[in-house]
Amino acid sequence: MKVATYNVNGINGRLDVLLRWLEEASPDVVCLQELKAPQEKFPIRAIEAAGYGAVWTGQKSWNGVAILTKGQEPRLTRRGLPGDPDDTQSRYIEAVVDGMVIGGLYLPNGNPYPGPKFDYKLRWFQRLHDYAAELLELEVPVILVGDYNVMPTKLDVYKPERWLDDALFRIEVREAYANLVNQGWTDALRKLHPNERIYTFWKYFRNAFARDAGLRIDHFLLSPEAASRLATAQVDKYVRGWEHTSDHAPVWIELTDKTKKPRKKK
C-alpha cells in the first residue's frame, strides 16, 4: 500500500501537475494540503476521472485538505481537530482506508514570530498532541501525515542558523513535534533514512530548488501498528522540477500487506 502526501499550493491552479503525478506515481492513498479552494470548487470530476475517490474540506482562498483513494471511496471519520469549536480553518481531515486510520493535516505556519499566529500554531499543536494520544489508544494502524510546518532537527534545514527565529524552526515548535513523536509515533522518513539530508519543500525565491536550499516539513507519523509494516519512504523530488509546480514535492511511503495471505483487493 502506497500512501502519499502532497501540499499542492492551489488544487485548481495545479490540477495538471497533480493529475500527471497521480498517473505516474499511482499512489493508493493521497493526502493533499493547501487546496486554496472553497468546498464547491474542488475538482472532483477530474479526480474521479483519474480513478480516485475523495473526501475534502475546503475553504475560500486558504488552507483546505483532502484524502484521495484509488479505486474506492474513503470512509470519512472526521473533519477538523477536536478541542476548539471556534477554529474555522480547514486543516484536518480523517478517513479509514483498508482498516487504516489516515489523518491528513496542514499545521499552521505560525509566522511571524512572535505573535498571534505563532500562538495559534502552538495551540493547534497541543490539540493535535491530545488527539493523537487518543488515536494511539485505539491500537490500530494510524498514519498522521501532511504538512507539519516544522523542521524537526538541524539536519532538516539547508541553513539552520538562518531559521532560528522562524516559526517553522523555533525551539517551542521543535519541542512540540518531539513531544508528539515521543508518544510512540515513528517518523517514517527518518526511521528509514536516519542520517540523510532530505527535503520536501524548496522556496520559489532565489532559485532555491536548483541550489537545493530546502526544508523537510512534510512528515509521516506512524502508530506502532503501522510502523511495523513500513517498507519504503521517499520524496518525489523530480516533481518539484516541473513547470508550474508546487513549492512542495510529493512524499510517499510503502507499507507491506497486513498478512501473508493472498490479497483480496485488486
Added chain:
DNA sequence: ATGCCCTCGCCTCGAGGA
C-alpha cells in the same frame, strides 16, 4: 532587515505562504 516567487481574489495590488 527585506525581497525574492507564487497563489487566490474580484480585485491588476494585497494577503499569505514558509
